[in-house]
Amino acid sequence: MEFVRTNTSLPVPQVYHAFERASRVYIVMQRIEAPNLATQWCRRSEASKNKVLEQLKTMFEELRGLEAPKGVGVANVDLGPILDHRLPRQSQWGPYSCIQDFHKALVDDQDLAAVEDDSFSDLQELARFYHQQPWHHPVFTHGDLSSLNILCEQDEVVGIIDWETAGWLPPYWEYVTAWNVNPQNAFWQEEVDKFLTPYPLARDMDAVRRKYFGFY
Template identity: 40%
Template sequence: MTPLYVPPRYNIETQHNGTEHLAINNTFVRRILTRLALHTTAKFYSRDGLCVPISKHKIVKSGRRVHLTEAYIVMERIQGEELPKAWKSMSEESVEGVFAQLRKIFQELRALTPPPGTGVESCVGGSLYDSRIPRGNPRFGPFKTIQEFHFWLRRDLKPEDLKDREKDQDWHDLQDMMSKQDGAWPPPSFTHGDLNPFNILVRGGNVVGIIDWEFSGWYPHYWEYTSAWFGNVTRTEWQGMLDKVLDRPRPEEFKMEKVRNKWWGE
C-alpha cells in the first residue's frame, strides 16, 4: 500500500529545507545596509521579478518565495546567445553539432549514480519546485519512492475509486496509467526538468551553458523527455528536435504521461 504523503508546510522555509548556504561577508552591518538599500536606492532601478538591483553592481532577491537568509548569489556570467536566436545565423552543420553536444551533455548527466536510498528529491535530498504542477505550490516532496511520487501526481487516485465506470474509455486509460505508475521502476535519473531552447546558451557553434536549474532534481528516468515535451506544446519545432538530444521513453511510458497531463497537468 502506498504510504500517505505529507506535503511540506506552506511557508517559505520549506523552499530551502535540506540545503546549505555559504555566507560571503555576512555581517550584521552588511545585512542592515542591504536592507536599507532595498528600501531606498532600489527605487532608482527597474525590478525584474524577484531580482532587485540596489546599486550598479549588486542585486538582491526579494519576495514571497525568497528565504530571509538568501542574500547573496554568486554566479559566473556566461557569454552566449539563447539557442533560438543563435540558430537563425547558424549553418545546418553547426546546428547538428550543437545537438550532438547537447546529447553528450545529457548522457553524462543521466550517467550520474543516485546515492543509496534516493527517491524523487532535490540534489540535496530536499523538496522540489515545478510551477507546471498545480499541486506543487510552493514546493513538493521529497518522496521516498517513484511510486509514491506517481501517487501524489494523480492526487491520490486509487483503482477502486473508478468502479462502475468500466465502460468509459477514460477508465481504461486511467487504469493503464495507474498500473504502469505503480509498477517497478529503475533508479531515478538526475534531471534538469525544464529543457527548452531558451535555456541553452551557445557561442561560436558550441554549447557554453545550460541555465535555469530551479526545476532540477532526481526524477523518474522518463521525466526529462516528457517534461520537455509537454512543457513546450506551443514549440512544435522543438518537440520535433527532442529525439536528437534525449532518448524517447518507451511508448507505454509516454502514454502514461499523456494521460496524466490530460487530467492533472497545467
C-alpha cells in the first residue's frame, strides 16, 4: 500500500505501523469511513455508475504506468513470492524471472505443447497462449478488484483496499482476476470491461487453466 501511495494518486489507506507478534504479522492502518460498491451498486443511477467507472479507469491506467524493476518477471512489490489464496495447491508463488515461468508453474510444470490428442484442443490452445513471444513486461496489479474492495462516498472513489495479492504480474492478470468474481459479486462481471482493458482470449484461456489445474 505504501508503494502505491508513494508512486501514484490512488486512494489507499495510510499504513501507520506494521509488526510481528507470536509469529503473526499485524498492520495498523487508516480506516476509510465509506461503504464498498457491493452494498450500493445496484441502487445507483447509470450516471452515478459511469462517474465511478471513469474514476476507476483513470486510476488503473495510472497504476499500469508504473515501470517494473529490471529483470522482474512475476513477483510481489518486494520482488518476493506473490500471495494468492485463490490459486490451487499453494498460496505463495514464485518469484519468477519471466512470465513464461509463472505460466509453467500454473500448469504443474507440464509441457502442454506436447499434447497431441485433438480431443484436448483447448489445452493445445492454452499452450499457444502461454508460449506466445514476446510477452510484454509485467505490470503492477492489485489482483482482487472485487466491488467489495472499492470504497465510495457518493460518486467519489475514496479507497482501494486489500492489496495482499498485489505485485508484478502479466498484463492480463488484473482483468481475469477481476472478472472471475465470487457468486455474491456476480453483477460485477458486467462492469469490469468498462474500466479495465478487456482480454477476452486471456479470460477464455484462464477458464481452461482452471478447468484442468484448479479453480480459484
